[in-house]
Amino acid sequence: MMNETITLYRPTGPHELALVEAWGFRQWPQRLPDQPIFYPVTNEQYAVEIARDWNVPASGSGFVTRFEVQKTFMDRFAIQQVGAAHHTEWGVPAEDLEELNRNIVGQIEVIRRFPEEVLP
Numbered sequence: 001m002m003n004e005t006i007t008l009y010r011p012t013g014p015h016e017l018a019l020v021e022a023w024g025f026r027q028w029p030q031r032l033p034d035q036p037i038f039y040p041v042t043n044e045q046y047a048v049e050i051a052r053d054w055n056v057p058a059s060g061s062g063f064v065t066r067f068e069v070q071k072t073f074m075d076r077f078a079i080q081q082v083g084a085a086h087h088t089e090w091g092v093p094a095e096d097l098e099e100l101n102r103n104i105v106g107q108i109e110v111i112r113r114f115p116e117e118v119l120p
Helices: 014-022 044-059 094-102
Strands: 005-012 062-070 079-081 088-090 104-114
Touching (some): 005 044, 044 062, 044 104, 094 104
C-alpha cells in the first residue's frame, strides 16, 4: 500500500513539547549536540512509563505524544528491544530527523499528561 503509515509514540518533557507546539504540532525539534539519536517508541505503554517515571522527576511534567509516519521511511530503521518485552523503540539518527519530519502524516497529538490532571 503506497500511503501506509506507522504509529509512533514519543514521551516528552515540557520544553520539547513547547517547541513542537510552536511549530503547529507538525515536526520535532533538531537534536542537541549531546542527543545524536531521536527515539520514538512503538507503544503507548512504554511511552507512558518514560513520561511518568523519567520526564516528571526531571522536569515536573511529562507528555505522551502519538504521530503517524510514512511506513516506507520507517522501514529503514530496525526496532530495538531495550528492556522488557514492550520496551521497543526506533533509533533515528539526528541527521535523519528532518526527513522524518517531512514524512509525518497529520499532526503530532498529545494523548497523555503527567502528573495526571485531578478531576473535581
